[in-house]
Amino acid sequence: MRIFSGIQPTGRKHLGNYIGAITQYVAGQDRGDAVYCIVDLHAITVAFDPRELRERTYDTAAVLIAAGLDPERCILFRQSDVVEHTELSWLLASVTRYGDLTRMHQFKDKSAGQRDLVSAGLFFYPVLMAADVLAYRTNEVPVGDDQRQHVELMREIARSFNARFGEILVVPEHRIPAVGARIMDLQSPESKMSTTAASEEGTVYVLDEPERIERKFKRAVTDSGEGVRRSPDKPGITNLIDILAVVRGVGPSEIEAEFADARYGEFKSEVAAAVVGYLAPTRERYAELRPDVERLESILRDGAERARAVASETLADVREAMGVGPPGRGVGTPR
Numbered sequence: 503m504r505i506f507s508g509i510q511p512t513g514r515k516h517l518g519n520y521i522g523a524i525t526q527y528v529a530g531q532d533r534g535d536a537v538y539c540i541v542d543l544h545a546i547t548v549a550f551d552p553r554e555l556r557e558r559t560y561d562t563a564a565v566l567i568a569a570g571l572d573p574e575r576c577i578l579f580r581q582s583d584v585v586e587h588t589e590l591s592w593l594l595a596s597v598t599r600y601g602d603l604t605r606m607h608q609f610k611d612k613s614a615g616q617r618d619l620v621s622a623g624l625f626f627y628p629v630l631m632a633a634d635v636l637a638y639r640t641n642e643v644p645v646g647d648d649q650r651q652h653v654e655l656m657r658e659i660a661r662s663f664n665a666r667f668g669e670i671l672v673v674p675e676h677r678i679p680a681v682g683a684r685i686m687d688l689q690s691p692e693s694k695m696s697t698t699a700a701s702e703e704g705t706v707y708v709l710d711e712p713e714r715i716e717r718k719f720k721r722a723v724t725d726s727g728e729g730v731r732r733s734p735d736k737p738g739i740t741n742l743i744d745i746l747a748v749v750r751g752v753g754p755s756e757i758e759a760e761f762a763d764a765r766y767g768e769f770k771s772e773v774a775a776a777v778v779g780y781l782a783p784t785r786e787r788y789a790e791l792r793p794d795v796e797r798l799e800s801i802l803r804d805g806a807e808r809a810r811a812v813a814s815e816t817l818a819d820v821r822e823a824m825g826v827g828p829p830g831r832g833v834g835t836p837r
């Protein structure tokens with residue numbers, strides 16, 4: 503079984519990324535043939551600083567390895583190193599419905615947040631993401647809840663492609679965790695914790711110092727009522743319950759039962775302490791790994807080579823099926 507997912511090298515990765523995606527990436531290494539990609543070509547669809555892009559890519563690679571990705575047991579690479587992604591995205595664009603792209607929530611949310619430029623790249627993002635996943639004939643895509651619609655679209659793209667050109671692509675399934683798939687901003691618990699649209703105080707970064715984490719949880723917005731229980735009118739408390747449940751590896755109802763009589767203040771301290779302990783090993787390993795840029799670069803380079811071996815076969819089959827380029831180069835076709 504092939505598992506594939508991508509993560510952006512924008513800004514600093516946060517607790518939502520960690521719970522919704524990164525811990526699933528780590529587990530994926532034991533469940534199948536796991537491929538993970540640092541998607542620098544997605545990061546450039548919103549405002550970014552070219553001087554920082556490479557550094558943030560190393561940051562992200564180091565966080566992933568610190569969290570438990572093992573380059574011996576998975577493929578970890580940088581998207582722009584495997585040019586097959588961009589070519590495939592163009593080929594897939596020909597079976598992507600324009601009207602479907604206009605319905606994507608992420609485009610609506612992110613374009614509203616851009617001050618200078620709403621790029622065509624931001625609009626086209628889901629097609630590149632479809633190419634990322636479909637290039638590896640992926641069965642399963644571990645993502646947070648915000649990516650549900652994009653995975654639905656790539657399934658549609660794969661089905662349309664296959665219906666028109668033959669059974670070439672695998673239609674992937676998403677893998678979205680039952681709890682923790684949408685960690686909310688601690689300051690505005692009605693929006694998801696986000697890398698680009700973040701409030702500094704509402705976002706817990708994987709690399710935050712323990713005191714910062716404690717302060718952020720202490721100031722987390724809750725309702726003025728009482729009762730540590732999940733409810734649609736208590737988004738702040740519900741979020742904290744979910745976080746503690748994931749960190750402790752139990753169900754949210756166990757947390758509700760344990761803290762039924764607790765005050766909000768006590769409960770927040772408990773969550774803060776648990777999160778500090780949860781992230782500490784990753785933060786410590788990151789500090790050891792991050793300075794060795796040569797090693798990180800060599801891991802990414804090696805990953806790209808292994809990734810390209812897979813992606814280039816899919817691309818050859820797609821070109822062959824579509825009649826693009828010289829004949830007979832498809833892997834499934836005798837040369």
Ligand code: ATP
Nearest residue numbers: 510518519522523645646683684685695696697698
């Ligand atoms: P941006 O808001 O700029 O898109 P991001 O925080 O979503 O950044 P990405 O690199 O786009 O970061 O996402 C990486 C993975 O983290 C994706 O699988 C995404 O679904 C997941 N993810 C992002 N935010 C959350 C969240 N708040 N809770 C759970 N999972 C999340």
Ligand code: MG
Nearest residue numbers: 510608648697
């Ligand atoms: Mg995102």
